[in-house]
Amino acid sequence: MSAVTTSVLSQRGFLRSETLVPIILILVVGILVIAPLVKIVLSTLTVEGLDAWQAVLASKMSENLWWRPLLNTVLLGIGVAMGCLLMGGFLAWLVVLTDVPAPRTLGLLATLPFMIPSFAAALAWGALFRNSRLGGSVGFFEANGYIVPDWLAWGLLPTLIVLIAHYYSLAFTVISAALSSIGADLVEAAQVAGAKRSRIFFGIILPVVTPALIAAASLTFAGAVSNFAAPALLGLPVRMQTLSTRLFGMIETGQTERGFVIALLLIVVSASFLWLGERLVAGRKNFVTVTGKGGRTKRFPLGKWRWPLFAVAVMLCLLTTFLPALILTASSFALQNGSLFSNWTTHFWIGEGGTDMAQGQAGIFRNPVLIEALWMTLKLAVTVAITTMALGLALAHTIARNKGSVLATVLGQVSFTPILIPSIAFAAAYIALFGAPIGPLPSLYGTFLLLVLAASAHLLPYAVQSGRSVLGQISADIEESARLTGAGFFRRMCAIIMPLAIRGLLAGALLVFVKIVRDLSLVVLLFTSTSPVLSMLAYRYAAEGFMQFANAITMVILVLCVVATLLAHRLQNRVQKWKSA
């Protein structure tokens, strides 16, 4: 009997195993995520690699190669994490828990800095504070007769300020989400028990949001240590090295193995802090989901402090978003930083080449390199947005529908691995794997494909996360009922899941688009002259001293990012036709 059954089953291909799709996906994420990491580790275990380990960790050079960059990196990380907690926490408290005027607008303002590239603020800082140390044109203050000391123009302090101005909105997002989950009844229960305001804050609110504070601290720490743009623009001119700028320098000067070693060390530093944060939070997760049916939160009256605090909050937001944008815009039109708002010229945007301005270079919109970079950036961002969202949806779907199986667990863990890896180190791993031909496959270095692969892998955790939230709104029954009709995986995806998920997916895709357009630290290693992107051009111009061009390109990036972000918000908030009944 069983022999007969077997032949019937296999002949018709009538029965099938359910583990096929997960296995394909595991192969895909394995190649995208695990293979580069394994390869970079293996590359440092060769003879040259072991020499590099010794050079970095135990030689006369190791102070310059490892210890000083490490110190700077950790100082920046801790400083940024503390600054972001203070600033993001203050704004989150104000917006969520008090009767401050216009909380919604404040909330939107506080999320904007994260949507613009971190080098925008760094460039704006330079336009204001750059001093004559390096030669070239000086910033606004020095040009107007003020002496700007080195510590204010370059190095640790400006980098710290610029990074806080960028990452505080991340802390704001995390903390405000936790604060809004504190139901009014929780606070009212404490009030009924007779607790005073400070007692409620320290006894109820603070303990409840502690996991969010820790999460915000570790996320901003990881962001700061992996950031490349700010320390490169503000620190490199005075030889302040962080691990990410060291890594870049090593690879650029051909000391690849040393670069790989530093990349691995950077991964260890960043991942260990994220892991530490995770450990601290792990035992108290039950605090996060105290109330399921939030919505009503208790707002404390600020009394006479209402308007002063509002003014402080608006100032903070304007200083970190609108001021940099304003300075960059003005600078891209001004001949000199000394007179930002007079003698404007459109030369740096649309001027013809061959004049005595800007060493004969044309304005950015007449520069074929820039036009090509613009198209390349858009092409890259759109391609990556599509690939990551498709992959993210497939992964989230497979993980959710195979919940509890070993395959799903492995899949989930592998797709979230890139979160632990600073993007510049990830780029180094991609160079390790794809920089040389693999068997019959040619080297991918410098190709568009490599950029797409690396960016997709880097954004995988984000894509899976948004895939999850999109799928969370579609019940399993809806899809199973489609499965029962005999529709295959792709048919179900196209006819059932996609139409229901399309808006959420588009919103997610737009945010991926933003992340790619504003990214520098991933592309800085993978970029070649055949695959130029906007952020890289801006960085090159800035490094060569053509600040107006750099600022103009940065403004182009900034506008792209803001438009895409606002579009994503609109999409997420609009109602779908069949729900509007």
Next chain:
Amino acid sequence: MTPANGNPAAIAIRNVSKRFGSFTAVDHVDISVPQGAFLVLVGPSGCGKSTLLRMLAGLETPTEGEMAFMGRTVSDGTRGLVADAGARDAGLVFQSYALWPHMTVAGNIEWPLKVAKWSKADRAARVDEVLGLLGIAALKERYPAEISGGQQQRVAIARTIGPKPSILLFDEPLSNLDAKLRIEMRSELMRIHRATGATSVYVTHDQVEAMTMASHVAVLNNGKVDQFGAPLELLENPRTTFVATFLGTPPANLVSVTKQDGGLVYDGLRLADARRAKAHDGVQLLYRAHDLKVGEIPGQPAITARFEEAAPIAGRTMVTAFANGQRLTAMADGYFSAAIGDQIRLSFLGEPSAVFAMTGERID
């Protein structure tokens, strides 16, 4: 179990188990029904009935055992193989209806036919046919969000019977409807079952639905089939105390007795002959509600109980009372009422219907 006429059973479940980790949801279930049967899987929540149904639908793979439709193997647990849900010729009506919210009523019904590669003309004809059968032709162009729960239910059924599956599966389809609509849809479902001639499997926790609809009932308890058979057979000849107390309205009574001086004795009162207990010292006697009457009856044994509540049913009254911590259900003629806590007398009419061991299995 092959029916006498030699045809293979429409649905054969052979020794099927389903484990999630160390938890056993379905435990060696072995039942089969002939074509046209209406099989009801009934049991309390968590008994494994929905898991069993999902395995029939092909949404879950059995850990062990085999399932066959019309003699064709569709799931093979030992090798972890399962026929594609769509290739089984079975349709499932979900508890949540699972209508596709972005398609109209007609679209919902038509899409499975498209998947099955029906021609356009056939599809249009079939959509109108099932819309008519369910009496919802007027809703054709509406979206699921625009119609009521009862109407959504009809659309879900229409969508499932559209491709003419030979097996219909229902997962507690009536549990989201209000009481009146539920009774209406119950007869509606029976009508559709007869009209399609399909073999149906119906999952419910409501024993009334099981008793009224089924041709075959399987009572599930902790993943195991406690008893499988025709509804009346289960009612008259329960094999376990679980089946005896789960089925039937009003619920039947179990009275714990001990063997004394050749009789089975409850609180000093002799209820039955000791021989019915066979070798056991302590047993449980089954008395149906109508075998326990409120008030003294000359010549019949009676006990005192504490009155709890009374519910009028069809001209009589169902009385619930407590005696020695045990809940007892008795009947009274006409309308009866008392204050909570009042002492009332309950008389046993005749012999117990069945005798069970203390562990639950039937002795006599």
